Amino acid sequence: MPAGVNSPVRAFGAVGGEPVLIARAKGAHLWDVDGNRYLDYMGSWGPMILGHAHPAVVKAVKTAVERGTSYGASTEAEIELAGTIRKAIPSMEMLRLVSSGTEAVMSALRLARGYTGRDLILKFNGCYHGHADSMLVKAGSGAATFGISGSAGVPADVAGKTLIAEYNDFDAVRTIFARHDDKIAAVIVEPVAGNMGVVFPASGFLEGLRKLCDSSGALLIFDEVITGFRLRYGGYQDIISVRPDLTTLGKIIGGGLPVGAYGGSKEIMQQVAPLGPVYQAGTLSGNPLAVAAGLAALRQLAKKGVYEKLEKKTRRLISGIRGAGLKAELPLRINQVGSMFTVFFADSEVMDFPSAARADMDVFSAYFQGMLAKGIYLPPSGYEANFVSLAHSEADIDKTVGTVAKVLDSI
Ligand SMILES: Cc1ncc(COP(=O)(O)O)c(C=O)c1O
Incomplete structure (x- = not known):
């Protein structure tokens, strides 16, 4: 290795x-x-x-493993996990389970591009959103740790579709929108950054992004892979009352097993195959062990x-x-x-x-x-x-x- x-x-x-x-x-x-x-x-x-x-997670996984490790077909438990997440994060009216945060983000970006018919994505310096090609530009912790701001192997024209602003620099975002307004498919942001160390959003920053996206027709994506169910039962979005168009989740919702999720309004999510033209799939998506662990974890977190x-x-x-x-x-x-x-x-x-x-x-x-x-x-x-x-x-x-x-x- x-x-x-x-x-x-x-x-x-x-x-x-x-x-x-x-x-x-x-x-x-x-x-x-x-x-x-x-x-x-x-x-x-x-x-x-x-x-x-x-103990609750261990018990749930033990019970699940006795029933088989993967079916490649739908289960009641997946529906329960999706329903639990939807109830906790109301902006995720419809969602899809995947197997990692990277996969959730990659899928959400493709969906944003498919839905808007636009190519550009705006992300923030120091935010990490997994290792999909377009997100390995100024990608925070892992890359920053090794003094590299991106990755070899990402074609220049892919990296060129990713615009960068400093976190909390709303004026820079406004300038970028002024230049590229009708070409920006989405703004993706960690609503509390966790990948340049913990960094808070400045007052009005996320609200400002929401307004700019609304006036331009770009989608706002909150990457809550870290913050989802970490800061409250649900998303950080409900603490600050800014509703993103799409949300990505991972980490906690799998209870330590590989689960991710992306979701948003029905209108947008209905563009995902087989309902719509944006393709996304996974052999192990909604894996029964992972879903059992996630459900058990969320049940514990729902306690007062x-x-x-x-x-x-x-x-x-x-x-x-x-x-x-x-x-x-x-x-x-x-x-x-x-x-x-x-x-x-x-x-x-x-x-x-x-x-x-x-x-x-x-x-x-x-x-x-x-x-x-x-x-x-x-x-x-x-x-x-x-x-x-x-x-x-x-x-x-x-x-x-x-x-x-x-x-x-x-x-
Ligand atoms: C905010 C954020 N998004 C996405 C990811 C990627 O998740 P994964 O490592 O499960 O692919 C991470 C991973 O640390 C993350 O912190």
């Missing part, structure tokens, strides 16, 4: 050292093949909001008080880390929303990719290695979001704060 891994950031290229081989996971912890235990803030890059091997609990825990953690940073006299900025956050070793606010890139990645590497050596597993790049799960206990949070204090003190 290239670099010994099946996804680039796993190689620890940004932070140095040997990647850890994981043997198992339970609750908030990972164990490596040498038996070392780590408190996990990577959460498999977002899906593990319940913690690892949650879950998100409040997560947020409270995360706030306590952040305030401890902030205190440790002050004591160690290290400049740091922490962007946190709900149970996701990023510690930037930076002395000014981080509100777009250039400001994220000003953070000190050498200090981050030292921080990462120090934490790992003391049994705390962070995402191995300073451009990533950390995730707190329901399985993190108060004692875990205290332990983390104590460890951060020691590690920052030694940098």
Whole structure:
């Protein structure tokens, strides 16, 4: 396998050292093949909001596997998962299940182009939307970690169909629309960015995108692959009351198994085959094991008080880390929303990719290695979001704060 891994950031290229081989996971912890235990803030890059091997998810998958692993035909469980998502995210009046976030985004972009009859897509510097060709332009975390802004192998005329603006720079978006208005099929955005580290949308930014798309006839796509069911039961779109035309989901809705989804209004989604001319298909789409895991996870998340609990825990953690940073006299900025956050070793606010890139990645590497050596597993790049799960206990949070204090003190 290239670099010994099946996804680039796993190689620890940004932070140095040997990647850890994981043997198992339970609750908030990972164990490596040498038996070392780590408190996990990577959460498999977002899906593990319940913690690892949650009993309800394990039970659902065990029951499903006894019934067969794939049929290539429809099931009641798929209909239930689609219905659960539709109820939680009303803008997704009709949706399709796929097997990854990349696939969801790729399909949504094709649909936007098919529906509008236009070619151009506007995305934001530092947002990652999976590895479809047209999205590997200024693609945030994974690519940024390795100092590349795009990918070889993407034809220039494909990359040329992707327009770029800085996140939160509404004036730049307006200028791009002024130049290309009737050629833009869609604007795709992470409504809270998670792939240049966590970055919030500035006040009015997403609302402004909605208005520009409305007046131009372009579709607004919210990529909620990270934020979907992470910040509330449903989408971030319902927190801010901006309704996108299309939404993409992944990660949490699969409970740690491969599921993605894309959806929107019936009018748009009826353009998808076999109802319409936009083709999209998948041998394993709606896979029974993955759907069972996703449904079990969403049932847990639907319980009262879950998100409040997560947020409270995360706030306590952040305030401890902030205190440790002050004591160690290290400049740091922490962007946190709900149970996701990023510690930037930076002395000014981080509100777009250039400001994220000003953070000190050498200090981050030292921080990462120090934490790992003391049994705390962070995402191995300073451009990533950390995730707190329901399985993190108060004692875990205290332990983390104590460890951060020691590690920052030694940098
Ligand atoms: C916002 C966003 N969109 C899309 C993707 C791609 O999802 P996947 O890795 O499941 O293909 C990711 C993955 O991290 C993501 O963060």
